[in-house]
Amino acid sequence: xxxxxxxxxxxxxxxxxxxxxxxxxxxxxxxxxxxxxxxxxxxxxxxxxxxxxxxxxxxxxxxxxxxxxxxxxxxxxxxxxxxxxxxxxxxxxxxxxxxxxxxxxxxxxxxxxxxxxxxxxxxxxxxxxxxxxxxxxxxxxxxxxxxxxxxxxxxxx
Numbered sequence: 608x609x610x611x612x613x614x615x616x617x618x619x620x621x622x623x624x625x626x627x628x629x630x631x632x633x634x635x636x637x638x639x640x641x642x643x644x645x646x647x648x649x650x651x652x653x654x655x656x657x658x659x660x661x662x663x664x665x666x667x668x669x670x671x672x673x674x675x676x677x678x679x680x681x682x683x684x685x686x687x688x689x690x691x692x693x694x695x696x697x698x699x700x701x702x703x704x705x706x707x708x709x710x711x712x713x714x715x716x717x718x719x720x721x722x723x724x725x726x727x728x729x730x731x732x733x734x735x736x737x738x739x740x741x742x743x744x745x746x747x748x749x750x751x752x753x754x755x756x757x758x759x760x761x762x763x764x
Contacts, residue, residue, distance in 0.1 A: 610634075611643040611715040613740040614650025614725030621756040623653060626725055629754045629761060630657040633723060641666055643715045645708070646689050648682035650725040655689045667693035670711035671700050709735030716744045727757045
């Protein structure tokens with residue numbers, strides 16, 4: 608089963624331990640998991656780590672050249688650690704960041720069976736945000752497991 612992720616990098620009010628426990632519950636019992644993530648800070652890294660802990664295979668979708676320059680401190684260390692354990696899909700986009708991130712999100716949606724979205728349900732702040740990726744996934748008929756980290760609700764949409 609191929610499962611992709613989209614979600615917040617940072618958002619006030621998120622308890623990342625709670626998010627991780629909900630991702631773990633979702634992955635539990637699924638056989639042969641391939642987890643697709645761009646390894647961004649926050650949701651992507653939490654999901655990637657959960658996939659590996661569940662015995663799954665991590666597919667890192669790297670949106671742009673020099674992607675590591677987008678990270679600081681701890682998220683950079685985590686990015687490098689996860690990347691070293693992943694099969695890498697290097698998109699090498701030369702587009703501006705938002706366009707490249709939108710393309711990477713869409714690439715993930717097209718290649719997976721299901722999506723996990725850690726998202727407050729609000730509109731995207733910039734182009735390629737979680738709301739854009741969820742809308743694209745729904746337009747392709749992908750099942751989206753929506754984890755709302757603010758309301759602490761779980762729904763399949």
